Amino acid sequence: MMKYCILCMLFSNLVFAQPIELTKNNWNKVKSSNLNSQWLTVLWSLECPPCFKELSLISKMVSKEPNLKVTLINTDASDDLLEQIQDVLAQYQLNKLTNFYFADEQAAQSRFMIDPTWYGELPRSYFFSSGGTAVGRSGLINKNTLNKWLK
Amino acid sequence: MVNILFSTFFIVFMCWCSQLSAHQHAPIKKERNLDTLCNIQKIACAKTVTVSAHPNGDLWRVWTHKNHMFYAVSHNQGAQFNKRVKIKGIDEPISSRGENRPKIAFGQNGFVYLSWAMPKEKKYTADIRFSYSKNNGLHFSKPITVNNDGLLTGHSFNEILVTENNQPIITWLDGRDKFKATLAGEKTNGSALYLAKGALNADGSMHFTNRQLANGTCVCCRIAMVQTGKDKVSIMWRHIFGDNIRDFSLLTYDFKDKNIINQNRVTFDDWYINGCPHQGAAIDIDDQQRLHLTWFNQGQKGKGLFYAYSDNLGQTRSHPVSIGNLSQQAMHANVKTNGKNVNLVWIEFNGKAHELWHQKSINSGASFLKPKIMARSKTGADRPFIISDGLGNHYVSWQRPKTGHWIEKL
DSSP, X not given: OHHHHHHHHHHHHHHTOOOEEOOHHHHXXXXXXXXXXXXXXXXXXXXXXXXXXXXXXXXXXXXXXTTOOEEEEEOOOOGGGHHHHHHHHHHTTOTTSEEEXXXXXXXXXXXXXXXXXXXXXXXXXXXXXXXSOEEEEESOOOHHHHHHHHO | OHHHHHHHHHHHHHHHHHXXXXXOOOOOOOOOHHHHHXXXXXXXXXXXXXXXXXXXXXXXXXXXXXXXXXXXXXXXXXXXXXXXXEOTTOOSOOOOBTTBOOEEEEOTTOOEEEEEEEEOSSTTOEEEEEEEEXXXXXXXXXXXXXXXXXXXXXXXXXXXXXXXXXXXXXXXXXXXXXXXXXXXXXXXXSEEEEEEEEEEOTTSOEEEEEEEEEEEEOSSSOOEEEEEETTEEEEEEEEXXXXXXXXXXXXXXXXXXXXXXXXXXXXXXXXXXXXXXXXOOEEEEOTTSOEEEEEEEEOSSOEEEEEEEESSTTSSOOOOEEESOGGGTOEEEEEEEETTXXXXXEEEEXXXXXXXXXXXXXSTTSSOOOOEEEEEESSOOOOEEEEEOSSSOEEEEEEETTTEEEXXXX
C-alpha cells in the first residue's frame, strides 16, 4: 500500500502541476534537485514571438522524451496574464514540465535573483552543467544545441 | 488478485486525471489585498502611464484599465491631478505594457490626439487606432484604424506627434510586408516601419495616408520620433542587420515632399540576438539642430546604455558615452534638451529597489555632470520619460505600478 501512496504522491504532483510563482526558495530547490545532471532553463514571455518558436521546439522534444530536464519560467510578471500563460503551456503541452512565473511586478527582482547580468532580452536559456554552473544565452536556440545538451 | 485490481484501478484513475489536467487546467487563483485593490481603475494599478503637455502648460496623463482609457489633468505642474475621466467611446483591448503603450499628443489648437494598438483575436496581431477631441477631452471621436491594409497581422509600437499645422503624424511597426512575403513563400525577417499623416475630412473626421519607410526592423522595441524641421521628422528604431545583428537606424523623412532625406545605421554595438531585446531608443533635437540619442545594447562591441549626438541627422555621430551602472541593470533611458541642457533619465535596480536616475549636460552633450537618484520604487517600475511643455518646463514622469505615478519638474 505504501508504494501506491508514494506513487500517488509522485503522480499527483505531475498531474496537477500548475505554474508556480518563482521565489528564491523554489528556484534554489530546482537547482539543487537537478544537481549531477545537465539541464536547461528557458525564460519566455507572451510578448516575445521568438519565444514561441523555442517553446515549440521544446514541445516536440518533450513529446518524444517526456522526462527531459527542462524548467520553464514565464517573465511577464503580471497576475492578469496567468490564464493566458497557462493556456500557452497547455497548447504546447508543456504544462507537465516544471513551470514558474515571475511574481506580479517583480520582473527585475526575479531577473536579479536568476542572473544580475541578464537584462531581460528573450528568449533566455540557461545551460546548467551537472556541477551546477550555468551558461546563459539570449535569443532562439537551435534544435541541435538543445538536443545535444539534453541528451 | 486484489493487488492487480487495485493497480488496474489506479492506472485508469491516473490516466483519467491526466486527461482532465490536459484539457481543463484550473486557473490560478490569487487572493491578495493589493490585487483586490488593483481591480479598480486606480492609476497606481496601471502598468504604464503616458504624460504629455497641453500647449497651455497643463499636464495630461493617460492609462488603461481593461478595455478603457482614462485621463487626468494637472493645472499646477503635476503637484495634483484632477479626478480621472473615463474616455467614452473607447471600449476595446488596448496594448499597455512595456514598450507598447497608448500615446497622447496635442495640437497648437488644443486638440487632444490619442493613439494606441488594439490587439486582435490572433496572437501578435493588432491595429493602430486613433481618436481625437476638439473640446479639451469632453468628447472624443469614434476610434478609427490608422493602418490601411486591412490585414490580420501585427501593427504595434505606435508613436505620435502633432505638427505646427495640427496634423498628427503616427509611426509604428507593421507586419503587412512580412505577411505578404510569407504568403508568396518568401522568407523575411522582422517587421516594417510605417508612417501615417492625418488630415481632416470635411465632416470633421480624420483620415490617414500610409507609407512604408523601412523594412526588416526588430519586432518588439519601441520607436523614437521627433520633429526635426517644419515638414520633417527623424525616427530611430532597432533594425535587423544581416544575420540578426540588432542595432539602431535613424532616418529623416520629409512628409510634405514624401521622401526619405537620409537613412543611416547609428549604433555599431553588434548585438546578435534572434530574439526580443525589448529595449528601444530615445531621441530629441535642440535648437542648434543637434540630435541627441540614447539607446541600450548588449553587443559584442558595446554593452549597456549609451548617449551620443549627431549634427547631421545621423550621418555621423559623436563617440558614444556609457550611461549608468551596467552592474545595476541600467536601462530604458530617455532624453530631452532645453537650450544647451541635455537631460537623461533611466532606471536601475540595486537588488532590492528600482532607482530613477538623472544626469545632465549643460554644454549640449559635450560632457555630463554627476548622475543623481531622483526616486525609488520597491514594487514595479515602468520606463521613465521626460516631458517638455514647450514653455521651457521639463518634467520627469515615472510610473511605479502598485506604488503610484511619480512626476516632478526638472
